[in-house]
Amino acid sequence: MVRRQPDHDNESDWTMTTTLDELYGKLTTRTGAKLALIVLDGLGDIATAAQGNMTPLEAAHTPNLDALVRSGCAQGRMIPVAPGITPGSGPGHLALFGYDPITYQVGRGVIEALGLGVELQAGDVCARANFCTLDAEGRVSDRRAGRIPTEECERLCGILKRKIKKIGTTEILITPGKEHRFVVIFRGAGLEGPLTDTDPGREGHPIAEAKPTKPSSAKQKKVAKLIKDFYKLALPLLQNEKKANGFLLRGIAHQPDIPDFESRYQLKPACLAVYPMYKGLAQLVGMTKIEGPQTIREQFERYLAEYDNYDFFFIHYKYTDKAGEDGDFEAKKRYIEEFDAALPILLQKKPDVLAITGDHSTPCAVKGHSWHPQPVLLHSPYSGTDKLDRFTETGANQGSLGIFEAKYLIRLMQANAKMFDKFGA
Amino acid sequence: MVRRQPDHDNESDWTMTTTLDELYGKLTTRTGAKLALIVLDGLGDIATAAQGNMTPLEAAHTPNLDALVRSGCAQGRMIPVAPGITPGSGPGHLALFGYDPITYQVGRGVIEALGLGVELQAGDVCARANFCTLDAEGRVSDRRAGRIPTEECERLCGILKRKIKKIGTTEILITPGKEHRFVVIFRGAGLEGPLTDTDPGREGHPIAEAKPTKPSSAKQKKVAKLIKDFYKLALPLLQNEKKANGFLLRGIAHQPDIPDFESRYQLKPACLAVYPMYKGLAQLVGMTKIEGPQTIREQFERYLAEYDNYDFFFIHYKYTDKAGEDGDFEAKKRYIEEFDAALPILLQKKPDVLAITGDHSTPCAVKGHSWHPQPVLLHSPYSGTDKLDRFTETGANQGSLGIFEAKYLIRLMQANAKMFDKFGA
DSSP: OOOOOOOTTSOOOOTTOOSHHHHHHHHBOOOOOOEEEEEETTBBOOOBGGGTTBOHHHHSOOHHHHHHHHTTOEEEEEESSSTTOOOOHHHHHHHHTTOOTTTSOOOHHHHHHHHTTOOOOTTOEEEEEEEEEEOTTSBEEETTTTTOOHHHHHHHHHHHHHHOSEETTEEEEEEEOSTTEEEEEEESTTOOOOBOOSOOSSTTSBOOOOOBSSTTOHHHHHHHHHHHHHHHHHHHHHTTOSSOSEEEEEEEEEOOOOOOHHHHHSOOEEEEOSSHHHHHHHHHTTOEEOOOOOSHHHHHHHHHHHGGGOSEEEEEEOHHHHHHHTTOHHHHHHHHHHHHHHHHHHHTTOOSEEEEEOSSBOOTTTTSOBOSOEEEEEESTTSOOOOOSSOOHHHHTTSTTEEEEGGGHHHHHHHHTTOBOOBOO | OOOOOOOTTSOOOOTTOOSHHHHHHHHBOOOOOOEEEEEETTBBOOOBGGGTTBOHHHHSOOHHHHHHHHTTOEEEEEESSSTTOOBOHHHHHHHHTTOOTTTSOOOHHHHHHHHTTOOOOTTOEEEEEEEEEEOTTSBEEETTTTTOOHHHHHHHHHHHHHHOSEETTEEEEEEEOSTTEEEEEEESTTOOOOBOOSOOSSTTSBOOOOOBSSTTOHHHHHHHHHHHHHHHHHHHHHTTOSSOSEEEEEEEEEOOOOOOHHHHHSOOEEEEOSSHHHHHHHHHTTOEEOOOOOSHHHHHHHHHHHTTTOSEEEEEEOHHHHHHHTTOHHHHHHHHHHHHHHHHHHHTTOOSEEEEEOSSBOOTTTTSOBOSOEEEEEESTTSOOOOOSSOOHHHHTTSTTEEEEGGGHHHHHHHHTTOBOOSOO
8 A cells, every 4th residue: 555645735846847857856755655676687578480479478377467467557668778779787777777877877897896796885996807818029819818717717816816905095806707707996086987998809919008088087097097007016916827817907987976766766775686786786776785585486575574674676587588698488488487476475565566577678589688678567556457468568569658768667656656746736 | 621731842941950849840831720629637547447447438438539539530648747747737738738848837826826817927926825824923823724714815815905006116916716825926027936935834933934946036036025025014914813814925936938829839729718727828828718618518619600710729628637536437437428429519610630638647546637648539631540449548558649748749730730841851
């Protein structure tokens, strides 16, 4: 049940607003309603003749979703960023969290760090790093150092970590990833990205210099100097390695300044995700990470336990995306069915507003993320019914939500939670 | 019939336009076509299980609308302001008249004055006023003066009106409303809103000072001074009243500068509305008010009589909104049926372009305005047919107009009237 109706005698001061986000902000009242956003990563798909003109969502046996739809839902499809644009996980989730993904860009270094579970702080500058092979003249002869094994990468990162902890007052944090990949974080005052890559982009060229993208920025210049110094300290430590005697930095960026979720929406948010990157993206906007659950059943059970402690629950389910990336139709269908089987746990304490969607499509035929608008289902006492029997891409095409930009989903959720005062008299 | 085809040999100068409205303007040709916009206030609704998963529009018996749809109509749904935002009547109608409701904000004082039938002039500053009770220390003890009867409010407004006609060169106009409510208008040169409320928002505090929202504005400062002087003159006149010995001002705003409808669209507009607020909103954009008709049948008959005198008819029907506000499904359905029964009168002289829609939704389940996109029907020789049998929310979801912002409806009407030259070669 929606907890409290806004007091319409104390009207919002909606005059003189200049941006839409500002207007939404002025109209917002905290009502104590419970909102849940369930993200089946890469849920959206396309129907192809090879699969009987069905998408995995259409082919799946989903009795619990079907019952939810028949109890009254609005459906539609969402454009993650802009027509034709395929988002990564960063923009996909930022849009779901209501932040324009073109305005709020998260650099690759930051995404990579989040994916490795690094806890970032405001102002951190992050770089994706690759070990590489340098020839006698210092030219890059293999940009991936022969894809050294992960254990080798961990050993080398260990050496760098032990020897390089600080440059001046700036902390240097090094975290190994898979194979030849690692992440370098520069933590200290007065730093800013983005800078150009030190990766020359092809073999036969020396390591490039990281240059400020905004030449007038003193903060970027400081980072450029730090990177130069970091190379001076690090390369001698690797000089006796056969394969990984060098490294390249890419996507050098700082954690963007993103408005805090709770202040923006008047909702106390919690994240129930299993994979580090999604926890990191949630943390980036100020959500509290709830640690522990490893399966969707456990995530829903934890939702029940934490129901009274938060107003907004972001619940992330990874496996639909993985199956899509593998082009494995049957697996994607099966993961949707597993999700459906767990859904009644969540519905034991039905949120006032429930949205089920993806962060983007990952069609099996594409074997990767895509630009196809993902289907979305919205359920609340005020969602009405679109008279559809199931939640599917084809049905969603006929839904009352139409096709809209994903960044507006949270605004529709807030509206369904009766969190907005009326605009104008 | 569409009167005249634009002369495509004399092409519009569409180069160098900077805004979309400017582009529309440059492409516009006056053709003499007749356009009618019929607004069933709060028409949109949501289907809920409690009402057999039907909306009032879906449940209503509408043989005349059905016949119109089958003769060829385009349907769609319109977002009144932005996703999730519930509009008041002001923004709802400004959007229908083609004015961006966020750019052109009409203050509450102005809306209240229009609702009381006050004829506003450009530059008027309006304030909603409440009589209130002040204690011996001048603190507000009842913000609504015990909801004094309307006759009492009229008596007190009479006293203020007789004694305060001008402050300096500024005219003061006082108009009583219902119960404790009235409106104060400041008419003179060099005035501007908005100012902050004098309503402290809760009991136990003194009357607040009205402050400029833009501190650098000399015009707002002038209004602030006028309000101070108004209180000095008015409070002594009320000091012997038991309940209504004070008053609070809210929504202090000036009539916004809205581009004239006829110049903007090359259409000579008339308003056929019964309620003062809608006449006022029409007048705000420069429509001519046609007075007299009290029922939808009379409005349609007057349309026939005035057919040759105007190019654009705004016909407003209030009762669907009232029924929605009351949560009275059967009444809303019946009012739609009454409207449908009257429709053949209008169709005796079918306009070249006919649009039937709402200014927003007022779902019975919400008992108030809402954010749900309202359905719209567009009929012209060029509307085509969406192969739908009826005009309903669910059908409109599948219509060829899709879901779009309400401010574009008038542009679609102009396009259907062949008023736009081609853009580009």
